[in-house]
Amino acid sequence: MQSPGALEISRRDLLAASAATVTVASAHSLGHAQTKATTAPQSTKVTFTVNGEGRELQLDNRTTLLDALREHLHLTGTKKGCDHGQCGACTVLIDGRRVNACLTLAVMHEGDSITTLEGLGQPENLHPMQAAFVKHDGFQCGYCTPGQICSSVAMLEEIKANIPSHVTVDLTAPAEITPAEIRERMSGNICRCGAYSNIVEAITEVAGRKA
Amino acid sequence: MRAFSYERVSSIEAAARAAATTDGAKFIAGGTNLLDLMKLEIETPTHLVDVNGLGLDSIEATPEGGLRIGALVRNTDLAADERVRRDYALLSRALLAGASGQLRNRATTAGNLLQRTRCPYFYDTNQPCNKRQPGSGCSALAGFSRQLAVVGVSDACIASHPSDMAVAMRALDAVVETVRADGTKRSIPIADLHRLPGDTPHVEHVLERGELITAVVLPKPAGGEQIYRKVRDRASYAFALVSVGAVVHPDGTGRVAVGGIAPKPWRDEAAEKELANGAKAVAAKLLAGARPTEQNAFKLTLVERALSAVLVEAKG
Ligand SMILES: Cc1cc2nc3c(=O)[nH]c(=O)nc-3n(C[C@H](O)[C@H](O)[C@H](O)COP(=O)(O)OP(=O)(O)OC[C@H]3O[C@@H](n4cnc5c(N)ncnc54)[C@H](O)[C@@H]3O)c2cc1C
Ligand code: SF4
Ligand code: FES
Numbered sequence A: 001m002q003s004p005g006a007l008e009i010s011r012r013d014l015l016a017a018s019a020a021t022v023t024v025a026s027a028h029s030l031g032h033a034q035t036k037a038t039t040a041p042q043s044t045k046v047t048f049t050v051n052g053e054g055r056e057l058q059l060d061n062r063t064t065l066l067d068a069l070r071e072h073l074h075l076t077g078t079k080k081g082c083d084h085g086q087c088g089a090c091t092v093l094i095d096g097r098r099v100n101a102c103l104t105l106a107v108m109h110e111g112d113s114i115t116t117l118e119g120l121g122q123p124e125n126l127h128p129m130q131a132a133f134v135k136h137d138g139f140q141c142g143y144c145t146p147g148q149i150c151s152s153v154a155m156l157e158e159i160k161a162n163i164p165s166h167v168t169v170d171l172t173a174p175a176e177i178t179p180a181e182i183r184e185r186m187s188g189n190i191c192r193c194g195a196y197s198n199i200v201e202a203i204t205e206v207a208g209r210k211a
Numbered sequence B: 001m002r003a004f005s006y007e008r009v010s011s012i013e014a015a016a017r018a019a020a021t022t023d024g025a026k027f028i029a030g031g032t033n034l035l036d037l038m039k040l041e042i043e044t045p046t047h048l049v050d051v052n053g054l055g056l057d058s059i060e061a062t063p064e065g066g067l068r069i070g071a072l073v074r075n076t077d078l079a080a081d082e083r084v085r086r087d088y089a090l091l092s093r094a095l096l097a098g099a100s101g102q103l104r105n106r107a108t109t110a111g112n113l114l115q116r117t118r119c120p121y122f123y124d125t126n127q128p129c130n131k132r133q134p135g136s137g138c139s140a141l142a143g144f145s146r147q148l149a150v151v152g153v154s155d156a157c158i159a160s161h162p163s164d165m166a167v168a169m170r171a172l173d174a175v176v177e178t179v180r181a182d183g184t185k186r187s188i189p190i191a192d193l194h195r196l197p198g199d200t201p202h203v204e205h206v207l208e209r210g211e212l213i214t215a216v217v218l219p220k221p222a223g224g225e226q227i228y229r230k231v232r233d234r235a236s237y238a239f240a241l242v243s244v245g246a247v248v249h250p251d252g253t254g255r256v257a258v259g260g261i262a263p264k265p266w267r268d269e270a271a272e273k274e275l276a277n278g279a280k281a282v283a284a285k286l287l288a289g290a291r292p293t294e295q296n297a298f299k300l301t302l303v304e305r306a307l308s309a310v311l312v313e314a315k316g
């Protein structure tokens, strides 16, 4: 039997979808869900921490972490760009590590601690990286910006933890903070407006302050 | 995405059994390939077995002097491991050349090996594709095939295997350890893991239903200069057109595996014997019997040039 939760979420997806292609895809899955009779439950309870606050959700298994954050917890700072791991707009931190929230299921994060842009800083209390993006004009339309900021904060931690990158010359030497390193390590965040050089400046300033 | 039931498992045996006894079940690890394909309804599992809780996430030394890499070790952690950086630099380099920081933080060792092709028609559910829908035809043969394979192909499919990591694993003679649904274990040399398409391009590897990869084992370090060179359409966050993973010793001998040109990481012992004779000789043997399309014939020259660059770099 199809659980009512699953249908409800499909409807919500349908309403939330703005792009025409996404609407068609959701409508298709909705149609299928109605005809498909399975006995195993298709929703799961999951408990995790979001920006320091414990949350418990009963979710259709299909719900990505991105949709759980945006549609269920109404944390719309995290953006949906491609929904396929290709743009980085959905970047959030899970236990401090950056991931694409669109390519992971919410129910896979039982017990995890998730940080979104809203958790990094607030309008009256900006995270240094948020402030640096403002100061250096690290955006135009701003759509990729939450992902850029979450990604860059975790990226600097990766350098601190001595994780190498594709452009690291010597794998056995400590990782360095150079513009080339920053560019390579931020390649998973696409900016359609091309604000890249200002983004690198913002990150460089924050990195320098920390060092 | 189609509806599915979901289960977290905490033992290897339970995982294998669950996947073998439940119709339409699949393992999910990082999810970065499987979920992508599920959204497009190219993959339609009706049950997901989440293996992230199995604790297969450590890298341990083996008595033979090699490393046993847990199936769930994330690509980032494998690339950053001190022993891998020092003794298997080729593997670190290949991992770091793939995907993005975010994706590598989730992608796992086993999932990376089993990721599916990036053929544009495999992804476009409106087009015929023998891999996605057996018997429907191959749209790539007369279509966009720039990314696709030139060797090991068949009339049914010319898809290339997209993994960077697998190329390094092939050059390093890795062995894949598995547990089957009945609890029996086996070790599969990486050379035997992936199948060539033949008439059945939808069958991509030799694993049985419910067979779980538990680890990938590296033999003791190969030494030499270890180089991974990836050629792609942009400098980062793009799949390889051609990639070369090589171990080159001071006397000029060594090993070479090539990515982006075949349905699996491509290596040929006869070609390796030519290493001391230069890139042209190696490429000629490696690409013997190649069947490129008009759009990807450039890969034949590109393999030779990438090899040549690697051999120059190896000399220092
Ligand atoms: C935008 C983008 C760019 C990318 N660029 C690159 C690139 O340049 N180079 C590259 O190499 N890769 C690239 N990738 C692919 C990425 O490396 C793979 O998606 C990833 O490695 C898959 O690992 P996973 O753990 O997420 O697998 P999953 O998606 O969880 O699983 C993949 C498959 O493996 C099976 N599986 C998983 N674990 C096991 C197990 N233990 N035993 C048996 N079966 C198992 C699953 O059932 C599934 O069929 C890219 C991906 C994206 C989205
Ligand atoms: S090359 Fe293979 S994957 Fe691509 S369309 Fe042909 S059959 Fe499908
Ligand atoms: S929305 Fe997740 S990477 Fe684009």
Ligand code: FES
Pocket: A138, A139, A140, A141, A142, A143, A144, A145, A190, A191, A192, A193, A194, A195
């Ligand atoms: S600021 Fe518009 S996409 Fe980056």
